[in-house]
Each structure stands twice: as C-alpha cells, then as structure tokens.
Amino acid sequence: xxxxxxxxxxxxxxxxxxxxxxxxxxxxxxxxxxxxxxxxxxxxxxxxxxxxxxxxxxxxxxxxxxxxxxxxxxxxxxxxxxxxxxxxxxxxxxxxxxxxxxxxxxxxxxxxxxxxxxxxxxxxxxxxxxxxxx
Amino acid sequence: xxxxxxxxxxxxxxxxxxxxxxxxxxxxxxxxxxxxxxxxxxxxxxxxxxxxxxxxxxxxxxxxxxxxxxxxxxxxxxxxxxxxxxxxxxxxxxxxxxxxxxxxxxxxx
Numbered sequence: 001x002x003x004x005x006x007x008x009x010x011x012x013x014x015x016x017x018x019x020x021x022x023x024x025x026x027x028x029x030x031x032x033x034x035x036x037x038x039x040x041x042x043x044x045x046x047x048x049x050x051x052x053x054x055x056x057x058x059x060x061x062x063x064x065x066x067x068x069x070x071x072x073x074x075x076x077x078x079x080x081x082x083x084x085x086x087x088x089x090x091x092x093x094x095x096x097x098x099x100x101x102x103x104x105x106x107x108x109x110x111x112x113x114x115x116x117x118x119x120x121x122x123x124x125x126x127x128x129x130x131x132x133x134x
Numbered sequence: 135x136x137x138x139x140x141x142x143x144x145x146x147x148x149x150x151x152x153x154x155x156x157x158x159x160x161x162x163x164x165x166x167x168x169x170x171x172x173x174x175x176x177x178x179x180x181x182x183x184x185x186x187x188x189x190x191x192x193x194x195x196x197x198x199x200x201x202x203x204x205x206x207x208x209x210x211x212x213x214x215x216x217x218x219x220x221x222x223x224x225x226x227x228x229x230x231x232x233x234x235x236x237x238x239x240x241x242x243x
Contacts, residue, residue: 007224011232015239023239033234055227080147099232101224 007101014094021068024086024097041065051077075101146216149195154178155186162196162209169205 001008013020023029025041035049035058043065049058055077063083064072071086087098149155157176161167169187173180187207190196195213199206 002221002225005221007221007228009228009232011236013236013239019239019242020235023235023242029238029242033238034231051227055223078147097232097235099228101228 005102007099009097009099011097011099012091012094013097017068017088017090017095020088020095020097024071024088025065025067041067041071049075143189143193145193146195146214147220149190149193150214150217152186154182155190158183158186158190159195159209159214162207166199166206166208169207172207 023033025039027037027039030037030039035051037047037049039045039047039049039060039062041062043062045062047060047062049060051058059076061074062071063074064070069088073084075082075084083100083102085098085100085102089096089098143149143151150159154176158172161172161175169180169184172187173183176183187196187198191198191207193213195210196207197210199208
C-alpha cells in the first residue's frame, strides 16, 4: 500500500514471532520468499540481493537487529538509498508484521524549520499525484 | 549552503532528494514562475536557485522560457511520474513477497 513517499504493509501470520523472525533473518529462508542474498543478521553487515527482474542488484546494510522484534536495513536501489523496516508484534493466534519501505531520500531536512517538512511533504505528494492547482 | 549537491543527479529521484528543489517544485506546482519569484521563496541565494533550476532543467522535470530578460520555469509533471511508477513497483514487489513469506511459513511448520 502506497502511503505518501513510502510503502507500508501490515500482515498477520498464524505463526509465533520466533518462527517469523527466522524466516526474515535466515539467508536460505529469505531466498525462498524474498530474493537470493548473502544476508547475516548482524548490525553493519553489508549484503547484496538479486532483485531481478524488479530492481536489478540491491546493495544493502543491516542497521538494526532486535530479535524477535525489529529488523531495519538500508537498501540501495539504482543508487537511491531506501530504508526497509520490519517489526514483529505477538498477537493472539500468531504474529503481526509491520513492513515499511521508505522509498525516497529525505536528507538535508534539518536545514529547515520543522513546519517546512510536513508542508513540503504534503505539497510534494500533491505534486506527485497531479492534484495540485494548475 | 552547498549548490546542487555532490552526487550526480540524473533522474526525478535525485531532483527530490534536496529540500531546496522540493521547495522549488512546490512553487512550480502552482504554475509557471520567474526565477526572481522562485528565489524569494527559498532560503538560499539566487545563484544557488539558478544552479538547482539548471539541474532540474537537465533532468527534464522543468522547462525554461525566455521573455526579454526574464526567464520563466514550468513544471513537467510527466517526468515526476517515474516516482509514482517506482513506488507502485515497490508496492507490488512487497505484496507478492509477503504472500510468499506466508506460504513459506505454512510449508515449514
């Protein structure tokens, strides 16, 4: 689901968090549902994924590992730095996975006062949707 | 404030990676603008604004029109649609992958 400058998903799996955690942090498991990779769940680990035909090769870095709850990685896709965040929450009957993939770089925002940020984001979203006043 | 930025910018993603360029896009979303009007709206010098506009022109997200001594810039919305398409592709990618994750979990337990 596209939400502004990011893609977000909330998915329920009928398996405990430990099982889901293994599936999102084990290289062989990842290869089965995501992409071929040389992932290791260690902060700072650099890995590559074969995302053809969607995105070509993805160079990535592990940023946060908090088993069995939070995994954050940076994926560089076609030279664009993006952040993939997966959070697991135990719920009745299984696990809820929150996925967030921030697609657009937002560095340098500290140059502005806080108010500008949301304004720019909102207005940019309008621009991107083509709904802004002509 | 640095100019157009060190990394080579050759697509819409690079254009929106800088807050000044986002601010310029925001202004241009309201219609064609003169450089002087654009420069009044962002907290950087006019040469810096010109440099950002030059870059945006090179990438193709804006057009330039000269009238006498004034230069007018306008948005080319279609060139920003790359970003929409890219997000849509990511969306589809995750939707498919998360479905496969479910199948993988079911198959291994």
